[in-house]
Amino acid sequence: AQSVAQPEDQVNVAEGNPLTVKCTYSVSGNPYLFWYVQYPNRGLQFLLKYITGDNLVKGSYGFEAEFNKSQTSFHLKKPSALVSDSALYFCAVRDMEDSSYKLIFGSGTRLLVRP
Amino acid sequence: DGGITQSPKYLFRKEGQNVTLSCEQNLNHDAMYWYRQDPGQGLRLIYYSQIVNDFQKGDIAEGYSVSREKKESFPLTVTSAQKNPTAFYLCASSMGQGLADPQHFGDGTRLSIL
Numbered sequence: 001a002q003s004v005a006q007p008e009d010q011v012n013v014a015e016g017n018p019l020t021v022k023c024t025y026s027v028s029g030n031p032y033l034f035w036y037v038q039y040p041n042r043g044l045q046f047l048l049k050y051i052t053g054d055n056l057v058k059g060s061y062g063f064e065a066e067f068n069k070s071q072t073s074f075h076l077k078k079p080s081a082l083v084s085d086s087a088l089y090f091c092a093v094r095d096m097e098d099s100s101y102k103l104i105f106g107s108g109t110r111l112l113v114r115p
Numbered sequence: 116d117g118g119i120t121q122s123p124k125y126l127f128r129k130e131g132q133n134v135t136l137s138c139e140q141n142l143n144h145d146a147m148y149w150y151r152q153d154p155g156q157g158l159r160l161i162y163y164s165q166i167v168n169d170f171q172k173g174d175i176a177e178g179y180s181v182s183r184e185k186k187e188s189f190p191l192t193v194t195s196a197q198k199n200p201t202a203f204y205l206c207a208s209s210m211g212q213g214l215a216d217p218q219h220f221g222d223g224t225r226l227s228i229l
Contacts, residue, residue: 032215043205043220051215101146101165101209103218107157
C-alpha cells in the first residue's frame with residue numbers, strides 16, 4: 001500500500017536560515033512525488049514534483065526538493081527562509097504502477113519562520 | 116483567470132439535513148476530486164472522477180454522494196448519514212492525461228454542524 005510520512009508536526013526556523021521539511025514514502029512501484037503548500041483557509045498550492053531524472057527538483061518561490069531512492073525520501077528545502085514561507089506543507093505520492101489518479105498525502109508539517 | 120471555484124465558503128448543516136457543496140472548474144481538466152481535511156490528519160479522498168458520467172469511491176465515501184454530469188462540475192452532497200461532517204472540504208482537478216499531472220485545488224468549503 002502507498003503511504004507518506006511527514007515525521008515533524010512543526011518546523012521552526014529563523015528568517016534567513018536554511019529550512020528542511022522531511023518526507024518519506026512507501027510505494028510498491030516507482031513514485032511520482034509532489035509538494036504542496038497551504039495558507040490559512042485556502043486550498044493547496046502546487047510547489048514542485050519529481051517524475052524522473054535529476055534527483056534535485058526546483059520549484060516555485062525558491063523551494064527545491066531532493067529525491068533519494070535508497071532512503072525513500074523527498075525532503076523539501078530552501079536556502080534562505082522568509083517569514084512569508086510560514087504555512088502548512090504537504091508531501092504527496094502516486095505509484096507509477098497505479099492506473100488511478102489517486103494521490104496519497106502526508107499529514108502535513110507546519111513551518112514557522114520567525115523574524 | 117482559469118481555476119477552481121468552490122461555494123459556499125462557509126456552510127452550516129442542521130440535524131438530518133443534506134447539504135451540497137459546489138465545485139466548478141474552467142481549466143478543461145478531465146479528472147476531479149473531493150477531499151476532506153481534518154486537523155492533524157492531512158487530506159483524505161472522498162470521491163474522484165476521471166471522466167464525465169463516471170466516478171469512484173475514495174477512502175471515506177460513506178455518507179457522501181457525488182455526480183459528474185458536466186466536465187466542469189463535480190458537486191458533493193453530504194448526507195444525513197455522515198454523522199461527523201464538520202471539516203474543511205477541498206475540491207481539486209487535474210488534466211487526467213498522465214499520472215504526473217499535479218492536482219489544482221479550490222479554496223475550500225468549511226462545513227459546520229448547527
